[in-house]
Amino acid sequence: MNGVGNNLDFFEDDELETLEELDDLEEPDDPEEFSLECVDRNNTVENNLGFNPFINSIFPVLFINDTLKIISSNKACENLFTGFFKLEGTTFIDAFSRSFTQHDLRDIRDTVVTGKNGYSWKGIARVKSRETITVETRVYLFPTDMVSKNPVEFVVMFDDVTEENKRLLRSVFMSLLEASKLKDNDTGKHIIRVNHYSHRLAEELYNRPGYDRIDADFIDNIGFLASMHDVGKIGTPDDILNKEGPLSDWEWTVMQEHTKNGAFILSTYPNPMAKEIALCHHEKWNGTGYPFQLEQDMIPLSARIVAIADVYDALRMERSYKPAFTHQVTIEKMLERKGIQFDPALFDVFYSIADEFDRLYEKNRDT
Ligand SMILES: [Fe+2]
Numbered sequence: 095m096n097g098v099g100n101n102l103d104f105f106e107d108d109e110l111e112t113l114e115e116l117d118d119l120e121e122p123d124d125p126e127e128f129s130l131e132c133v134d135r136n137n138t139v140e141n142n143l144g145f146n147p148f149i150n151s152i153f154p155v156l157f158i159n160d161t162l163k164i165i166s167s168n169k170a171c172e173n174l175f176t177g178f179f180k181l182e183g184t185t186f187i188d189a190f191s192r193s194f195t196q197h198d199l200r201d202i203r204d205t206v207v208t209g210k211n212g213y214s215w216k217g218i219a220r221v222k223s224r225e226t227i228t229v230e231t232r233v234y235l236f237p238t239d240m241v242s243k244n245p246v247e248f249v250v251m252f253d254d255v256t257e258e259n260k261r262l263l264r265s266v267f268m269s270l271l272e273a274s275k276l277k278d279n280d281t282g283k284h285i286i287r288v289n290h291y292s293h294r295l296a297e298e299l300y301n302r303p304g305y306d307r308i309d310a311d312f313i314d315n316i317g318f319l320a321s322m323h324d325v326g327k328i329g330t331p332d333d334i335l336n337k338e339g340p341l342s343d344w345e346w347t348v349m350q351e352h353t354k355n356g357a358f359i360l361s362t363y364p365n366p367m368a369k370e371i372a373l374c375h376h377e378k379w380n381g382t383g384y385p386f387q388l389e390q391d392m393i394p395l396s397a398r399i400v401a402i403a404d405v406y407d408a409l410r411m412e413r414s415y416k417p418a419f420t421h422q423v424t425i426e427k428m429l430e431r432k433g434i435q436f437d438p439a440l441f442d443v444f445y446s447i448a449d450e451f452d453r454l455y456e457k458n459r460d461t
């Protein structure tokens with residue numbers, strides 16, 4: 095039994111509800127035998143067109159047959175997906191089962207098998223692993239032989255839009271951040287430093303036991319979204335935001351609202367981490383923070399990381415109500431708050447790389 099038969103059977107089976115079950119598909123009994131069924135890359139499309147225009151193309155392309163088996167891929171495609179999975183010798187569904195929605199996978203199957211929409215399909219694929227940030231691509235599928243009534247081979251072309259989409263998304267939120275900076279008395283360098291510290295701490299956690307949920311996307315995202323922690327201050331009245339001296343009770347209540355305002359502003363950001371950081375960066379490990387008095391693991395990990403980064407930098411900076419503290423004094427003050435304000439395990443990791451925080455501060459000093 096080979097993988098293709100299994101996959102098509104799967105689609106016919108109404109009892110199976112999720113494509114997760116594709117993981118359970120049997121491997122071919124004899125991989126050698128299985129690979130013999132795959133056509134060599136150089137011969138694949140030449141059989142139909144007389145030459146293969148995609149071999150040296152800059153566009154990542156792979157070829158599948160009418161049973162959804164991947165028969166070959168070009169160099170650009172292999173480069174794009176290196177580190178994710180092996181392409182040749184697998185079925186398209188096996189290789190990309192987690193990259194498309196269930197609906198899209200069915201649609202692709204229908205396109206190839208039944209000729210739906212003139213044997214053509216387009217959509218989006220998201221490919222991720224723990225080690226690499228998510229690759230987002232536009233996908234175009236069409237027959238290699240455009241004039242055949244019953245095509246047996248198909249081109250799947252990928253257009254990597256990861257950077258393009260990320261730049262577009264982040265530029266919108268950077269504009270919001272710039273707007274909030276017009277009001278907030280924190281300097282621009284503060285938020286850049288908080289990004290750096292948070293990124294570094296998350297990177298360190300990646301290799302530590304117990305932090306499996308931290309992946310390349312988490313590290314990349316926190317390195318941008320940490321800067322958004324106080325974006326909600328855009329809604330705080332100027333006289334409270336810039337007041338010198340202690341705030342009255344009601345002023346303090348209004349000030350605390352910046353967490354909820356930030357979560358509201360960032361609610362349209364596709365990754366929930368944005369909202370988590372804005373909402374929870376003032377929560378404390380012992381449950382005495384705000385706005386919801388969350389405690390311990392109830393506080394999202396991203397917010398616990400940013401809390402350490404933000405406080406470290408706030409202590410290093412001169413503010414209207416305090417002098418700038420040295421690195422050593424800052425660490426001593428924070429150590430007193432371990433297990434009270436800060437996640438103790440996270441604090442220990444921070445403590446082990448604290449010198450790097452100092453270097454990041456010096457490198458990105460306010461001028
Ligand atoms: Fe804040």
Ligand SMILES: [Fe+2]
Pocket residue numbers: 280284288323324404
């Ligand atoms: Fe801050």
